[in-house]
Each structure stands twice: as structure tokens, then as C-alpha cells.
Amino acid sequence: xxxxxxxxxxxxxxxxxxxxxxxxxxxxxxxxxxxxxxxxxxxxxxxxxxxxxxxxxxxxxxxxxxxxxxxxxxxxxxxxxxxxxxxxxxxxxxxxxxxxxxxxxxxxxxxxxxxxxxxxxxxxxxxxxxxxxxxxxxxxxxxxxxxxxxxxxxxxxxxxxxxxxxxxxxxxxxxxxxxxxxxxxxxxxx
Numbered sequence: 001x002x003x004x005x006x007x008x009x010x011x012x013x014x015x016x017x018x019x020x021x022x023x024x025x026x027x028x029x030x031x032x033x034x035x036x037x038x039x040x041x042x043x044x045x046x047x048x049x050x051x052x053x054x055x056x057x058x059x060x061x062x063x064x065x066x067x068x069x070x071x072x073x074x075x076x077x078x079x080x081x082x083x084x085x086x087x088x089x090x091x092x093x094x095x096x097x098x099x100x101x102x103x104x105x106x107x108x109x110x111x112x113x114x115x116x117x118x119x120x121x122x123x124x125x126x127x128x129x130x131x132x133x134x135x136x137x138x139x140x141x142x143x144x145x146x147x148x149x150x151x152x153x154x155x156x157x158x159x160x161x162x163x164x165x166x167x168x169x170x171x172x173x174x175x176x177x178x179x180x181x182x183x184x185x186x187x188x189x190x
Contacts, residue, residue, distance in 0.1 A: 005148070007141055023124050026117035034110040041106065045099045052092045059085040149188070156187035 062078050062085065069075050160182065166172055167180045 005144075007144060009137060017128070021128075023121050025124075026120040027114060030110065030113050030117040033113070034106070037106055037110075038103070041099060041102050045096065048092050048095050048099070052089060052096070055085050055089050055092070059089070152187055156184060160184075 059082060062082050066075060066078050066082075069078060163182050167182055173179045
């Protein structure tokens with residue numbers, strides 16, 4: 001019958017550490033900061049896109065009205081408006097391009113901040129010494145196995161000389177078949 005030698009690790013300390021663990025605090029704060037700034041840029045971008053859409057609608061309406069307009073003064077006025085809409089559209093398009101550059105600059109800026117935050121979080125991870133903990137548990141298991149092996153060996157050698165008194169007697173060995181022999185390797189923990 002197999003003896004139960006299950007070794008249990010008390011996980012209460014591990015579970016407590018896990019429940020309190022916060023190894024991404026710095027990067028989460030950095031991500032929040034980046035998202036706040038990005039949101040402001042995106043809101044500006046949406047506002048510009050809305051203005052551009054309104055201008056394009058006005059321009060389209062003006063172009064359609066121009067096709068049927070007969071009054072020369074009104075045609076001149078509408079052409080001036082179209083010119084103004086086109087110029088304003090160019091300015092907004094240019095501002096939208098600048099926004100893309102602003103986003104790239106923001107990412108570069110926050111990329112450096114992310115690196116610093118990640119470095120801080122990684123130093124927090126190193127506090128947990130998981131590899132060292134694993135090695136310590138392995139050492140404890142090895143010591144437990146060695147203790148069992150030592151006790152098996154101690155008990156074996158405590159009877160060995162008494163058994164050898166009979167097994168080692170040449171006269172007995174001549175008369176018993178198969179010969180009696182004690183095997184120390186059979187008394188090894190596996």
C-alpha cells in the first residue's frame with residue numbers, strides 16, 4: 001500500500017499577496033494620462049471634421065444654385081462665397097494634417113513616459129522573488145525526500161547485521177536454495 005507523502009504548500013500568504021498585487025499601477029496611470037490628452041486632440045479633430053462637412057455642404061448647395069442663377073451680382077457674390085469656402089476648407093484640411101502630426105508627437109512623448117512607468121512596474125514585479133520562492137519550495141521537497149531516504153537507510157542498517165548473521169553464514173547458504181541475500185537497493189525510497 002502506498003503511503004501518502006503529499007506535501008501541501010500553505011497558499012494563504014500567496015493568495016493574500018496576489019489579492020493585493022498591483023504591478024501595473026504606473027503604466028495604467030500613464031495610459032490614462034495619454035488617453036486624456038488624446039481625447040482632447042480627437043475632440044478638436046471631430047470639431048474640425050464637422051466644420052469641414054458643413055463647409056462642403058454649403059459649397060455643394062452654392063454650386064447647385066450657381067447653375068441656375070441668372071442675376072450677375074448674385075453670381076459674383078456666390079463665387080466669392082465659394083472661394084471663401086474653398087480657402088476655409090484648405091485651412092481646415094491643413095489643421096487636420098497638423099492634428100495627425102500632433103498625435104504622432106503625443107505618442108512619442110507618451111512612449112517615453114510609458115517606458116519609465118513600465119520600468120517602475122517591472123521593479124515592483126521583482127519584489128515578488130517568484131523564482132526564489134520556487135527554489136525554496138523545491139529545496140524543502142528535496143530535504144523532505146532526503147529525510148525519508150535517511151530514515152529508510154537508518155532502519156535498514158539497524159537490522160542489517162542481525163540479518164547478515166543468518167544470511168552471511170556460508171553453511172546456511174549451502175543448504176538453502178535460492179541463496180538468502182539482503183539487497184540494500186531494495187530499501188531505497190522511490
